[in-house]
Amino acid sequence: MPEIGSPEFVFWFRQAAPYIHAFRGRTFVVAFGGDLIRDGDFGPLAHDLNTLVSLGVNLVLVHGARPQINQRLEEAGLPLQLERGVRVTERDAIIPVLQAIGQVRFEIEAGLSMGLANSPMANADIRVAGGNFVTAQPMGVREGEDMQYTGEVRKLDVAAMRDRLEFGETILLSPVGYSPTGEAFNLTLEDVATTAAVALQADKLIFLLDQPGVVDEQGELVNELTAAEAEAYIPSERSTSSDLDFYLPCCIRAVRHGVKRAHLISRHMDGAMLTELFTHEGIGTMISREPLETLRRAIIDDIGGILALIEPLEEQGVLVKRSRELLEREIERFAVLEHDRKIIGCVSLHTFEEGEIAELAGLAVHPDYRDGGRGEQLLKHVEREARRLNIRKLFVLTTRTAHWFVERGFAPAEVDILPMKKKELYNWQRRSKVFIKTL
Structure with a gap:
């Protein structure tokens, strides 16, 4: 993050403002393993969680306890048995398992209770809610192996969880659930987290893991994936050592069942x-059900965003200046x-009385997104719309981007080919070049 007071910090803070506004009142489910607690890294995470709470985010935290459970079982002389990466919990192991989970839970609650002055937790007011929200059932026999006291989530008390969240509390879920007969079952954190996110229709499901996220064949981080695209990164055989192998399928399942984003x-x-x-x-991988980019007809609420795009280009002389009032009148053309x-x-697409000719105008793409063919995507959209309206010719006036349009089938033309109304408004001082394309 840039240094406070620097232009970079101001720019970053302004860029964050829309997210701050959008996240207020939303529900995030954040899941992390017991190794984060073991390694002493929960303090910085607590600072970040406190930031989210202070911004009005409703938090549901789900923790694991695998290294702590392993330690307890080793101390008790009990075997560490895994079936495809999932622990087989024998009857004798359930007490050490519950003790380890309780130990981790207490450490998390202590970390969230910090309030030291001159620290990110100063004046923190995180109230942690817990309880028997999770009803579990035995996992049963998997591939010939009786999982015994390893279970899976049967249901959640969603109404009680919503009450706690509306009351301003942060919910902490442990990887343990109880059956109607009073038995306790050891659960996987990804099962608890995913079920909670889907049941609450959370806005985000966030997994903290050892890897940076999903990486491609070249070892490069993949920042965004749809659920369908993410399936290609699921290995045919699950590894017993990779968090990604467990969490990625859960992310896909979550977004396909109503969670807006998984990270x-x-x-x-x-x-x-x-x-x-x-x-x-x-900085990681975000997974959504559908592509994050959509091309749609503009509405009046988009005017602020359109102005932010075109004003820098207007100042550079690339686009003709448009007032907010003019945009409001012409918003249906965008x-x-x-x-x-x-x-x-x-x-935007401007039509004229002549009928068979129209103008492409106001084409702009944010500087951070200009290398992905988005300008061409917008051009093709206008061409499709023009054909739908039985328009045969499309023209554009430009001072700086002539080559871009020529490369896409536009040819130089004289001002005389312009529709009468446009010809009357032509700015001879600006001396924009005219290019035309037959559709």
């Missing part, structure tokens, strides 16, 4: 969660390209 973020980078949530680029609720591109 995979490294637990090893300080502030990774805030960077992922409050910057456009992020289409916008939206990326995760942020407008990153716009274009």
Whole structure:
């Protein structure tokens, strides 16, 4: 993060403002393993969680306890048995398991209770809610192995959880559930977290893991995936050592069942969660049900976003200046390209009485997104719309981007070819070049 007071900090803070507004009152489920507690890294995470709470985010935390359970079982001389990466919990092991889970829970509650002056937790008011929210059932026999006291979530007391969240409390769920007969079952944190996120229809499901996120064949981080795209990264055979193998399928299931976004973020980078949530680029992998970018007809609420795109280009002389009032009158002519609720591109189509000719205008793409073919996407949208209206010719006036349009089939033309109304408004001082394309 840039140094406070620097222009970079001001820019970053302004970029974060839309997210701060959008996240207020939303529900996030954040899941992390017991290794984060074991390694002493919960303090910085507590600071970030406190930041989210202070911004009005409803938090549900789900913790694991695998290394703590392993230690307890080793001390008790009990075997560590895994079936495809999931612990087989024998009857003799359930007490050490519950003790380890309780130990981790107490450490988390203590970390969330900090309030030292001159620290990020100063004046923190995180009230932690817990209880028997999770009803469990035995996992049963899997591939010939009786999982015994390893269970899976049967249901959650969603009404009680919503009450706690509306009361301003942070819910802490442990990987343990209880059956109607009073038995306790050891659960996986990913099962608890995913079920909770789906049941609450959370806005985000966030997993903190050892890996930075999903990486491609070249070893590069993949920042965004749809659920369908993410399936290609699920290995045919699950590894017993990779968090990603367990969490990625859960992310896919969550977004397909109503969770808006799922995130995979490294637990090893300080502030990774805030960077992922409050910057456009992020730092992990975000998974959504549908593509994050949509091309749609503009509405009146988009005017602020359109102005933010075109005003820098107007100042450079690339586009003709338009007032807010003019945009309001012409908003139905615009289409916008939206990326995760942020407008990153716009274009407009102006028709005339002559009928067979129309103008492409106001084509702009945010500087951070200009290398992905989005300008061409907006151009093709206008061409499709023009054909739908039986328009045969499309023209554009430009001072700086002539080559871009020529490369896409536009040819130089004289001012005389313009419709009468446009010809009357032509600015001879600006001396825009005219290009035309037959559709």
